Each structure stands twice: as C-alpha cells, then as structure tokens.
Amino acid sequence: MLPFNKPYFTGNETKYIEDAVSSGKISGNGDYTKKCQAFFEQHYGFKKCLLTTSCTDALEMAAILIDIQPGDEVIMPSYTFVSTANAFVLRGAKIVFADSRKDHPNMDENAIEGLITTKTKAIVPVHYAGVACEMDTIMEIAKKHNIYVIEDAAQAIDSYYIGKDNIRRPLGSIGHMAAFSFHETKNIISGEGGLLAINDEEFINRAEIIWEKGTNRSSFFRGEVDKYGWVDIGSSFLPSEIIAAFLWAQLENLKQIQTVRKNHWEGYFDKLSDWAGANQIELPKVPEYATNNGHMFYLVCNSLEQRTKLLGYLKQNRILAVFHYISLHTSPFYAPKHEGGELPETDRFTDTLVRLPLFYELNPDEVIEALLKF
C-alpha cells in the first residue's frame, strides 16, 4: 500500500543526537535548541522563538500569555484540528466558530467581525494546507477591536502572505504570536514537536518563564538574577535536545525538502487539472495573496458520495488517501456548547475534502495514473 505519509530522514539526525549525548546535555534549552530557534528568528524575522514539545503546547503557551480567563471568547475556524480550540478551552475560553471561505477551508475573513463581542480576546486564523488566510483584513479587525491574533501556522512553515502593501511576509510573522508543528506529517519534522514564534515583544520575557515551568531560570543563566525560583504559572513546554538535534538535521535541508515537495504538488496540480474539471472536482486554490509551501495536496469532491467512491477506488489501487477534519462545532464535546449558527462551508469541506499522499520520497505519477482512470 502506498502510504499517505512517510517521514523523511536526511541522514544527519542520529549523528546530531549522538553529539548532544556526548556533550552531556540532552534536557531542554541546549545548543541544538538555540540553533533551531536562531534559524527561525533569522530566516523568518520572528522576534523570539521557543521550541515546544508540540504545536498544541505552543498554542497553550499563547493562551497563557494573552491571559485567557474563563468566559473570554476566541474566534477560529471550525474546520481545524482539536488543539486549535483545546489550548484555549483549557484556560476557560468559549470558542466562537467562523465559517470557511467558499473557495478554501481557511476561515472567511468577512465572517469574523459579526462574531466579535466585548468578551472577544483573540482571533486564531489557521493557515490550512500552508496557504495564508487574508491577514490584512484580520489584522485590521483585531486592531480596531483591540484583540490579539494568534496564527495557527501548524502546516505553514516557509509559506508567505503578500499584503496590500505588496510586501511578502512569512506566515507566523504577522499576528502577535504563531504556533508551528514538526509532527511527522509536516514538511519539517521531529516526530512530535512545535515552535512558538513571538512577534510582539511584550510577551518575550514572560514566555521564557512559562516555558521553563514558571521559573526565571533563563534570567538566572544570563546572570540577571542571583538565584532562580517560582515566579509564575507555567509548564514543561521545552523539548529534549534529542528532539532539537533531530530537528536541526531537518532544518539544514529545508530548501531541498521544500523544492521536492513543491515539485510533487505542482505535478499533481498540472496533471490533474483536466481530469478534475471533467469530474466536477476542485483542486486546491492558492489566492493571489498567498504562496504554496508544498505541505498538502487536496481535492474537493462534489459530494460525500463521490468522495466515498474516490477513497474506496484509491484503496483498491493500493493508495492511501484520507479525509481530514470533522467540524469542531459538530463534535461530541463542543456541539452542545456551540451557540453560533450553521457553518455550511465548514460542513462541506468535512464531507468532501480528500488529501492525496505527499511526502519527499513519493512518485506522484503513481497516484496520478490511478486517478486519471477514475
């Protein structure tokens, strides 16, 4: 069976892990952690980066940093992973779901303003498939209502937004903070892993404290205080150097990995266009203000029936393609709490979206050949 995903190993991962072990330091916040964090700060201009054990944990740090209190409201898409919501629910927030765009699973930027109340604390745009949300509009709304923007950039490494000013900004550099994922299904991986990117400097000091279990250990090691202790809430958000060493081997190969993945994506797009049109299937839309980072290639079928048939057909042809999120507003946990109306576009993507295999060592022609016979 052709898998949906296969983690790519650059070859230096275990060499760097052995190096970390022989240096005598494999707990968090060592040299490899610092190298990875500096890489993101230098390449993408994030003001401060902190590695985390998952993207979920990076979102939880953001929720603590913006001081979510019980009853605060957070606006996000319903077509997203549970962690986008859970990170804020853990702090007592009420989740307010915005529908997706007609042409894309991303949240509809025009649906946001009507959802804002005096209790709204943050908007969490999720850059689905690494494709930017319409950030100019979202940032204007946030500024006008004095609320925070936390970018869920789990899938959005090395992708960009081109705003009205024609400047190309890396995703994750636009909101107050952003969360990235290095889960094995992402472009750059460490098995499980994440990153909190901080753009608003007011959060940097407290972020280091929350990351180090609520202690001022980072200040201590910089010589700013003469002993360290418990100064705030916090958790053990930092990953082992084993994870950071693995990640470093990946980051060294970012350019090559991105080139290969984008080639696969473009191969799919070019060779499936006519077939998709003939079958009333939509190919992924990349708006003019967005770039493609080769994270995911998906199809939007014209019905649940067509999708079920397509997934079954591919399985018969020994190809594993998969659907994606089940709308959070219809979930067993949140349906009873959801006070908003229907979200028809969200439901449509829940029923009709198919993700095709996309990984470094893939030969997309295998999948394309099978699809063209569907």
Place this chain on the structure above:
Amino acid sequence: MLPFNKPYFTGNETKYIEDAVSSGKISGNGDYTKKCQAFFEQHYGFKKCLLTTSCTDALEMAAILIDIQPGDEVIMPSYTFVSTANAFVLRGAKIVFADSRKDHPNMDENAIEGLITTKTKAIVPVHYAGVACEMDTIMEIAKKHNIYVIEDAAQAIDSYYIGKDNIRRPLGSIGHMAAFSFHETKNIISGEGGLLAINDEEFINRAEIIWEKGTNRSSFFRGEVDKYGWVDIGSSFLPSEIIAAFLWAQLENLKQIQTVRKNHWEGYFDKLSDWAGANQIELPKVPEYATNNGHMFYLVCNSLEQRTKLLGYLKQNRILAVFHYISLHTSPFYAPKHEGGELPETDRFTDTLVRLPLFYELNPDEVIEALLKF
C-alpha cells in the same frame, strides 16, 4: 570540573531511533511507546501507563483526571520542584503546604490531617531522592476523607515502600496515580520525558483521551468507534517515538544502571559516615519502610554557613555539588498566596542540603577524597 550529572548512553539509543524512522512512524504512541509502557506495567504492576513529554505533563494529566476545579485544595510538601504545584495551580487549585519530616525532606505524614478542609481534593506525596513517604498513613488519611493521592515519583523509579503488612510495593503503585520523570538528571533518561502510572481503573479510559488531545483516537484504532473526534479537554501529552526509542534502550539496561548507581551511593555512605559525624553533617536517612534506588546522595549541613563553605571548597577542588529546592511557600509567586504557618523543616533543608555528583560513570572516590580533607 567534575560535573554534578552526566547522562549515560547505553549504546543502543540511536540504533532504536533509526529503527523507528525506518518503520515510518516517529510521532507518538507507536511501537516503542507501547514497549516502554508495557515494561512499566509488567515490572511494577501499574494498571495502565502512558508516556508523557515530561513528569510535569504527567502531573497535569492527573490534575485534569481528578477534575481539579478553581478553589480546590491540594496538600503537598513545600520542599519540591515547582511542577508538583504548578500542575494543579494551572487548573485553579490552591496549594496547601505540609512541612518536611525532621529526619527527611519528605512531607511529614503527621502534618497532613490538620490541613484537610472540605475543599481538599488531593494529597501529593513527593518521594524525595527516591525514598518513600510513609504511605500507609497517607493512604489511610486519604481514604478517611475520600480524597485522591497522586504520587510525585519523579525521582522514585525502581524504589519501594514496605508497609505494615510487610508487602514490598513499588513506588508509584500505591496512590490513585503517579508521575515519573526521565529528565537527564534521573536514573533512566530520555532527555525530557515522563510517565503517568494509573492504579485506579476508573481513570484509564479518560486518560487515553486526554493524552490524545481530547480525542477518542485510541478507541478508534482499537475498532471501538467508527470515526474519532473531539470528546473532551486534553493536550498533546504523548512524546515522539524518537524519545520512546531512546527510553527503550535505557529500560533494557535498568538493572545494570541501578546496580552501578546503588554501588556509588553505598560507597559514599560507608566512606563518609565518620567524617559526617565529626562535622555534624547528616547523611541521607532511608527509613525502615523505604528502599534506596541510588537516585541521589545528599548531605544535610548543620548551617547555611557550613553549606556555603562546603560548596565553595568542593568548587575549588573542581567538583560541582549543588543545593536543591527553594521552599515553594517562600517563592515570589506563592509567598503572597501562602496562608499556612511557618515550615521550619522545609526551610532548614532549603538552607542546608547539598547534592553530591552521582552518575553512572562517576568514580565517587574522587569526591570522597576531597570531602575527607574538608
């Protein structure tokens, strides 16, 4: 400089990591995770084990599982790491500190009952240095008042409690749940890492859900439900297979690691007894109901002045010895919230305890020779 700690590498860690990568699965809950969890269940009789990214995270899972609500009270020692408290503070708990015993940093089991109120939800005994708290008394109090016991067994792998019934029970198997650490400073390591051990079966199903980000993914993969979704709060508590593969190489060598560490510990104890007596320094006490797991060798000085002198002397001799916790009830974060009285034994250990280097590749005679000349 002789370090305080040096992580020990058994030699198979990177081999197993390469194996995990080549199997195509490096996210959480794969084969190595299952092997590690089964090891703990089989060796120590814990009913269900779940690997976590840290001991902190295991404690946070326990706090969620016992449904800590704002205002609930949790009794624990003040002489402990911040995470013992933070895990419960994150859910809104008020921390009530019990003093240490006169002969040991462990919480004084006779100080607990006077601290219980109608709001008390749990007792969190911390087995300091891997030495058991007096669990018979603690479990009796908990039973009488219908409250939970969460063992903070961060340092307590492979250590035991011998109760009044003369049965030798592994630490972590006595309370409703327990949390272990695999931080690089522990006996068995994965850089950062932890384990939640569940002894009360009522928590098992929900623990799997909370561990998998609040989804019923585990049920789904067992074929118990036909799709999985958001059913509860939760987080990404599970570590990468990279971490689990590393840990597996350590667990395979548990017996040997424990033997070597306990030898070092006994070497310290035997060769320092006379010297300690002459200097009014206490050596670690292991009560009759407890065993020693070779985790830590500490000295208790007769004053802060003596400790400062001793640490300075060892540093001059190129040996890194270190003090340990600063009482949580005196911390910048919790001092204003601490409503209890003074905790004189806790404060004494804060001021006078010294930890000597203790790691697999140590030659304790280097440290002993220097100490005997102090």
